[in-house]
Amino acid sequence: VGCLYVVSTPIGNLNDISSRCLETLRSVDVIAAEDTRQTRKLLQHFNIQKTQFSLHQHNSLERVPKLMDLFHRGKSVALVCDAGTPCISDPGHAIVEICHKNRIPVYPIPGACALTVALSVCGFPIPPFTFYGFLPVKGAERQRLVKEIANTRHVVALYEAPHRLIRTLNDLVQQGLSDRRILVARELTKMYEELHWSTVASAMEYFDTDKVKGELVLILDRWNVSTTAEDKKKMFAAEDILKAMI
Numbered sequence: 001v002g003c004l005y006v007v008s009t010p011i012g013n014l015n016d017i018s019s020r021c022l023e024t025l026r027s028v029d030v031i032a033a034e035d036t037r038q039t040r041k042l043l044q045h046f047n048i049q050k051t052q053f054s055l056h057q058h059n060s061l062e063r064v065p066k067l068m069d070l071f072h073r074g075k076s077v078a079l080v081c082d083a084g085t086p087c088i089s090d091p092g093h094a095i096v097e098i099c100h101k102n103r104i105p106v107y108p109i110p111g112a113c114a115l116t117v118a119l120s121v122c123g124f125p126i127p128p129f130t131f132y133g134f135l136p137v138k139g140a141e142r143q144r145l146v147k148e149i150a151n152t153r154h155v156v157a158l159y160e161a162p163h164r165l166i167r168t169l170n171d172l173v174q175q176g177l178s179d180r181r182i183l184v185a186r187e188l189t190k191m192y193e194e195l196h197w198s199t200v201a202s203a204m205e206y207f208d209t210d211k212v213k214g215e216l217v218l219i220l221d222r223w224n225v226s227t228t229a230e231d232k233k234k235m236f237a238a239e240d241i242l243k244a245m246i
């Protein structure tokens, strides 16, 4: 029986690719890619020639018989998405579940994921955090989720498209989150990478333009941050040391 490798690829900077990722892409029999044209660029960059087929949101279940046939013939398949980690706001989870149910071994080949990259630099205490991926574009479910976010005490992570940033920030303000700290992480690992910390209201002013470009992760700080006197003392001491060094 074959196996499935769930392979993470870079989210911008191609140097973030791991040697294990390259080894896996070179050694598998076939690559199941979200967008074969996108993956072809990655393969060409690393000089890898490999048969691909498409496995995206709309055809993943139709691909099951083909995949099962490959596995029963002992073939290995690498699942990749356009950038980052498959199955995180990207297609693939149904295939992984079917593999588990059919005792096809599944191996993770870890690497970049915009969610964890943004969390790693936000400076907010984690855990706990809640990841909502992309909010629905409109409708009652979007409103329900925005209210839920306003009421959670967790750090909250969202993916957002640039042209919807202001609307999402505005919805958060409408729910009373004007003063909540937020990191807008833009173009992570790419040439125009930008990490912008502010309150939600100030982020609206800063990004108040139709010209926001690139890919975005939003990280909202937890609610009701009650820093203890002891924590404050430690933070001030650390700041003093930094000031003395500069």
Ligand code: SAM
Pocket: 011, 012, 081, 083, 084, 085, 086, 087, 088, 089, 090, 112, 113, 114, 115, 158, 159, 160, 161, 185, 186, 187, 188, 189, 190, 215, 216, 217
């Ligand atoms: N599976 C991917 C991952 O592991 O990050 C995420 C796929 S999702 C379809 C694409 C979204 O991820 C983008 O709209 C953006 O919100 C976020 N994203 C991906 N790459 C990014 C980057 N370099 N900088 C900031 N956000 C990014």
